Every structure is written in C-alpha cells, then in structure tokens.
Amino acid sequence: xxxxxxxxxxxxxxxxxxxxxxxxxxxxADLEIVALQEKMKLLIDKVISEAGLxxxxxxxxxxxxxxxxxxxxxxxxxxxxxxxxxxHYSKGMDGANMRVIRxxxxxxxxxxxxxxxxxxxxxxxxxxxxxxxxxSRESIAxxxxxxxxxxxxxxxxxxxxxxDILRQEGLLEEVAEDRTEPFDVTLNKxxxxxxxxxxxxxMARADAGYISGxxxxxxxxxxxxxxxxxxxRTGWLAVEVPYILDEEQTIxxxxxxxxxxETFVSAEKKTGQEHDExxxxxxxxxxxxxxxTKAISMSIxxxxxxxxxxxPVNDEEFVLLHGDCLERSGFISHLKLPHYVTFQSKLDQxxxxxEG
Amino acid sequence: xxxxxxxxxxxxxFLDEGAKxxxxxxxxxxxxxxxxxxxxxxxxLPIGRGWGTxxxxxxxxxxxxxxxxxxxxxxxxxxxNAVSIRKLVTATTAVATTTDTQAATxxxxxxxxxxxxxxxxxxxxxxxxxxxxxxxxxxxETISRNLHADAEYSGxxxxxxxxxxxxxxxxxxxxxxxxxxxxxxxxPSPIPKFDNPKLHQAECLYLFGAxxxxxxxxxxxHTEVVSLAFEDYPFTVEDxxxxxxxxxxxxxxxxxxxxxxxxxxxxxxCSDSGFCxxxxxxxxxxxxxxxxxxxxx
Numbered sequence: 001x002x003x004x005x006x007x008x009x010x011x012x013x014x015x016x017x018x019x020x021x022x023x024x025x026x027x028x029a030d031l032e033i034v035a036l037q038e039k040m041k042l043l044i045d046k047v048i049s050e051a052g053l054x055x056x057x058x059x060x061x062x063x064x065x066x067x068x069x070x071x072x073x074x075x076x077x078x079x080x081x082x083x084x085x086x087x088h089y090s091k092g093m094d095g096a097n098m099r100v101i102r103x104x105x106x107x108x109x110x111x112x113x114x115x116x117x118x119x120x121x122x123x124x125x126x127x128x129x130x131x132x133x134x135x136s137r138e139s140i141a142x143x144x145x146x147x148x149x150x151x152x153x154x155x156x157x158x159x160x161x162x163x164d165i166l167r168q169e170g171l172l173e174e175v176a177e178d179r180t181e182p183f184d185v186t187l188n189k190x191x192x193x194x195x196x197x198x199x200x201x202x203m204a205r206a207d208a209g210y211i212s213g214x215x216x217x218x219x220x221x222x223x224x225x226x227x228x229x230x231x232x233r234t235g236w237l238a239v240e241v242p243y244i245l246d247e248e249q250t251i252x253x254x255x256x257x258x259x260x261x262e263t264f265v266s267a268e269k270k271t272g273q274e275h276d277e278x279x280x281x282x283x284x285x286x287x288x289x290x291x292x293t294k295a296i297s298m299s300i301x302x303x304x305x306x307x308x309x310x311x312p313v314n315d316e317e318f319v320l321l322h323g324d325c326l327e328r329s330g331f332i333s334h335l336k337l338p339h340y341v342t343f344q345s346k347l348d349q350x351x352x353x354x355e356g
Numbered sequence: 357x358x359x360x361x362x363x364x365x366x367x368x369x370f371l372d373e374g375a376k377x378x379x380x381x382x383x384x385x386x387x388x389x390x391x392x393x394x395x396x397x398x399x400x401l402p403i404g405r406g407w408g409t410x411x412x413x414x415x416x417x418x419x420x421x422x423x424x425x426x427x428x429x430x431x432x433x434x435x436x437n438a439v440s441i442r443k444l445v446t447a448t449t450a451v452a453t454t455t456d457t458q459a460a461t462x463x464x465x466x467x468x469x470x471x472x473x474x475x476x477x478x479x480x481x482x483x484x485x486x487x488x489x490x491x492x493x494x495x496x497e498t499i500s501r502n503l504h505a506d507a508e509y510s511g512x513x514x515x516x517x518x519x520x521x522x523x524x525x526x527x528x529x530x531x532x533x534x535x536x537x538x539x540x541x542x543x544p545s546p547i548p549k550f551d552n553p554k555l556h557q558a559e560c561l562y563l564f565g566a567x568x569x570x571x572x573x574x575x576x577x578h579t580e581v582v583s584l585a586f587e588d589y590p591f592t593v594e595d596x597x598x599x600x601x602x603x604x605x606x607x608x609x610x611x612x613x614x615x616x617x618x619x620x621x622x623x624x625x626c627s628d629s630g631f632c633x634x635x636x637x638x639x640x641x642x643x644x645x646x647x648x649x650x651x652x653x
C-alpha cells in the first residue's frame with residue numbers, strides 16, 4: 001500500500017534509509033571530508049551561515065552525509081546545535097579591527113588604505129575550464145610555491161571604515177548609541193516590533209536566495225531603497241569571551257571569517273523648517289564566510305525595515321518570518337505527510353453539501 | 357539513525373538541560389493561563405520543522421525514565437512520522453513504548469485524540485501547525501496579539517457566519533476553533549471536530565506545541581472548552597452514522613476511508629489503530645475461548 005499504510009511504516013522507513021545509503025555511496029570515487037572543507041569553501045560558508053554555527057569541519061561532514069544538499073546540511077547542523085549548552089556570549093566585535101582579505105567601496109574611488117579586491121569571482125570570465133579536468137597535484141604544488149614566494153612579506157592591515165569619512169563631515173544620519181544587550185533569536189521567539197539586533201541576527205541566518213530575492217525586489221521597484229555599497233569587507237575577526245574570574249580580561253577563542261557591508265542611502269533629516277535636509281543613512285549586513293550577495297542584500301533589507309513604506313521589504317513580519325531555511329523547507333515538506341484525518345473532515349463537509 | 361544517535365552519546369532526551377528547563381517553565385505558564393499561546397525559544401530538532409517539532413520539544417522536556425510513551429500520527433501508531441518520532445525519543449531516552457492508550461503515561465499525537473478516554477495521570481501532547489486562530493483574520497502577529505489581549509474575536513465569528521451565509525451551514529473541517537475557560541479562543545490543532553468534545557472537562561492534561569511558530573499552550577484538566585457555534589447553527593461533528601470498522605466492527609469512532617485498489621470498493625476502518633488492534637485481539641481471545649469450549653463439549 002502507500003507510504004502510510006495501516007501497518008508497515010517502520011519497515012518502509014528502514015528500507016528508505018538503506019536506499020539513501022546506497023545512493024550516497026554510489027560510484028567509485030571517494031569523497032574526503034577534509035577535501036570538501038578545503039575545496040568547497042563557499043558552499044561550506046553558506047552552510048555555516050544559514051546554520052548559525054561556525055563549524056566548517058562539521059559542515060563538511062554534514063554535506064557528505066546528505067549528498068551535498070544545502071538545506072539538509074543546514075538542518076543537520078542546526079539540530080546538532082540544539083544539543084550544545086550555551087556557556088558564553090562573546091564580546092562585541094568591531095569590523096574596523098578586521099584582518100581584511102578583501103575590501104572595496106563603490107562610493108569613493110580613493111579610500112584610506114586603498115581598495116583591495118582580494119579573492120573574488122566578480123571579474124572572472126565564467127568559462128567552463130576544461131583544463132581543471134587534468135589538474136595534477138604536482139602542478140598545483142608548484143604553482144602555490146611560486147605564489148607564496150611572490151606574496152611573501154606583504155602584510156595585511158586593519159583599515160578604518162569608509163563611513164568614518166562621512167561621519168567626520170557630519171553628513172551621516174545621526175543614530176543614537178544603543179548599549180542595550182542584543183536580543184538572542186536562537187533562544188527567544190521574535191517579538192514584534194523587533195529590536196534591530198534581532199532583525200540582523202535573523203537575516204544573517206536566513207536563506208541566501210530568499211534574502212537576495214527580497215533585496216532585488218526592492219531594487220526593482222517594490223520599495224524605495226536605492227543603495228550605494230559604501231564599503232564591503234571580508235576578513236577575519238577575533239572572537240573573545242570574558243574571563244570568568246575577572247570580567248575585565250578576555251580569552252581569545254579563535255577567528256571567524258565574515259563579510260561585512262555598509263550601504264549608503266539618502267535619508268531625510270527633519271528640520272522643522274520649510275525644507276528638510278538630506279543625510280546619508282546606513283544599512284548594515286554581516287554574514288559568516290565569503291558571501292558578498294547575501295551581505296549586501298542584508299544591508300538593503302536592514303535599511304528597508306527601518307523606514308516606513310508599503311512594499312513587502314518594509315514589512316518586518318513578512319521579511320523576517322519566511323526566510324529561515326528549516327522553517328520554510330520543514331513546513332513545505334510536511335505537506336508530504338498523510339493528512340487522512342483532516343481530509344476526511346473536509347470530505348465530510350463537501351459530501352454534506354452535495355446531499356443538501 | 358538510531359544507531360548513530362546512541363553511539364554519539366547525546367544528552368538524555370536530546371536537548372541540553374537548559375533548553376528542557378526553559379520549555380518546562382513555558383509549559384507551567386501555559387497551564388496557568390489555559391488557551392493562551394506562550395512564546396518560547398523553539399529549538400531545532402533532527403526531524404523536519406513543521407513535522408511535529410513543537411510537540412516533540414514538549415515530549416523531550418517532560419519525559420522521564422519511568423514514562424511509557426505512545427506516539428501516533430493521524431491515529432496510527434505505525435504511520436511513518438509517528439515511527440520516526442518514536443524512534444528519536446527512544447534512541448535518546450530508552451523509555452518504554454506502547455501502542456495501548458491506557459498503558460501510556462505520555463502520548464504524542466498529530467491530528468487525533470485517542471478513542472479511549474484519558475485519565476488524570478496521562479498527558480496528551482498535540483503537534484500544532486498553525487497555533488493562531490486569528491491568523492485568518494490577520495496575517496500579522498502584532499495585530500493578533502492585540503486582539504487576544506482585548507478578547508476581540510468578532511473576526512472569527514464573522515468568518516463562521518460568512519460560511520453559513522454562503523453554504524447554508526457551518527463549513528469548518530478539522531481545527532475548528534474553541535473557547536477555552538471563557539477567555540481565549542484556541543486552535544485545537546487539526547483534530548477532526550469529532551475529537552473537539554474530548555477537550556471539554558477532561559481528566560488529562562493537553563499540551564499543544566508549535567515548533568515553527570514557537571508557541572506552547574495548554575488545556576488543563578477540568579477546563580471548560582466550547583467549540584464555537586451559533587445557537588441556530590449548533591456545533592456538529594463529522595457524520596459517522598451508518599459506518600462500522602471493517603476490521604473490528606466498531607461504530608461511533610472516527611474512520612479512515614479506504615478504497616480497495618482492485619475492487620474499487622470503499623470501506624472504513626478505525627483511524628485509531630491502537631484501539632482497533634486491542635478490540636481485535638480481545639475478539640480473537642473470546643472466539644478462541646469459545647472454540648476451545650466447543651471442542652471440549
């Protein structure tokens with residue numbers, strides 16, 4: 001009978017799981033977990049970003065476990081996260097202290113410290129590279145050795161923020177300093193209206209496609225945010241937790257790679273006079289790993305959510321409640337579960353109507 | 357999967373102790389305010405979010421080593437999702453399980469309340485897809501929370517009324533809204549209307565968990581639970597008259613409708629598989645006794 005059956009669910013599931021293993025282990029070539037982690041960096045970045053768990057090695061393991069399905073891998077890591085006790089909150093991190101590997105501005109040609117393209121696919125011709133089919137271990141080793149010699153002695157720096165230029169000139173929208181403890185979306189249901197910290201956390205974990213789709217709708221006209229990428233930077237941030245015996249001191253626990261964006265948009269400043277003044281407002285985005293599109297999109301939505309408007313991107317319940325990978329795919333996939341009881345109830349209504 | 361879980365030594369009942377304590381506190385609040393949806397920090401679980409994770413978090417938070425667990429989906433102990441949930445709970449707790457409603461101390465269910473009456477030492481946990489009865493009135497949480505605070509339910513009454521105007525009778529199916537303790541309108545989860553009366557002045561504790569929507573609510577024992585209806589259009593349950601289970605012969609229970617793929621014949625059998633199995637076993641024993649008596653004579 002069908003998948004529910006009157007009896008047989010247990011056996012059906014076990015057979016299905018066996019079949020999954022058969023599919024996962026199909027073929028001759030081996031898939032090393034460490035290779036996944038080292039060579040599929042951007043995929044790993046997506047998994048840890050949407051899982052909200054900075055664990056590249058576990059992300060690689062999860063990807064192997066689920067035949068490379070992004071949403072399954074995110075799912076596995078999120079579930080694993082639920083078993084871990086939360087012992088510490090890290091100290092706040094400042095993007096200005098980032099050990100930068102990439103840093104660009106679309107607002108100014110010359111920025112203090114200069115533009116650093118870093119590793120980006122932006123200017124690569126997307127031609128299928130048939131040469132990679134015969135790439136040998138030796139040729140890679142040789143190339144990397146030469147490369148390392150060339151870049152030896154080049155130091156990386158921490159750069160000041162581009163927005164500081166505007167701040168010094170008094171052109172930035174004034175935003176009051178907010179010292180309240182950040183909301184934790186992983187331990188609480190979102191309250192509405194949401195604090196900004198909750199919005200940013202929710203978007204940082206949201207599905208990249210969803211976030212950029214919404215941001216795109218705003219650019220095309222369902223909304224009024226027309227941003228300039230003031231600064232996009234990718235690099236390493238040091239994570240520190242307070243030392244338990246002396247809160248003044250901190251313990252360094254490691255580094256995380258993030259992409260951080262500040263977009264500039266025009267903002268009005270009410271003057272109370274006949275004409276309002278223009279200021280530069282900022283939208284902020286920050287995500288795990290190297291993911292320019294998601295970080296920029298997040299900054300657009302951050303801005304869109306902080307202003308009044310009737311577009312979908314201005315509605316925080318719409319934006320924040322539909323982008324979580326697990327919630328979205330979980331509820332859609334639940335439609336595959338049997339609905340005999342509810343459908344029977346529905347049928348009862350339809351039949352009553354026919355009988356009149 | 358169960359092999360992996362036990363091998364990796366997860367915590368008892370999967371969740372970390374802090375999370376379980378938090379969920380138990382939420383449940384206490386829910387019990388204290390019958391029908392009120394208490395928000396909580398819903399955790400991700402290894403089963404699909406939208407597949408019963410709200411109910412499962414309640415189960416994992418309150419289950420103890422002595423508990424005897426029953427898990428059903430659409431009334432069936434053997435439905436795939438019930439099997440999957442039971443497997444996860446037993447793999448991380450090693451508690452005993454049963455299909456017998458009366459033997460269970462803790463029952464997790466999707467879309468059904470068992471046919472056998474529950475006692476005051478039993479808890480029924482229901483999985484909830486859409487906890488908010490006002491969602492159809494407004495898609496926005498900010499608005500529905502205010503409406504609940506004001507006990508402003510005219511939007512729901514209006515929808516019931518519109519159904520009557522349009523079709524000449526009430527047209528709700530499963531998940532027919534109820535008024536709890538004369539204060540909060542509540543979605544009873546998509547149980548058929550047939551099961552709604554079982555919530556009223558019950559002996560057992562009902563807990564409702566919505567994982568995706570991050571809410572827990574409760575109907576404590578001996579609570580007034582009234583299905584919404586009008587005086588001239590009273591509440592009616594699904595029509596089961598003239599039907600009998602083809603396996604156990606039970607009448608006046610909720611049925612699955614089954615169509616024989618060969619003969620195209622339509623017949624009915626108990627939706628509550630544990631109940632049906634128990635009746636059949638009893639009948640076998642009785643017929644066995646009588647045939648034994650026959651051979652003796």
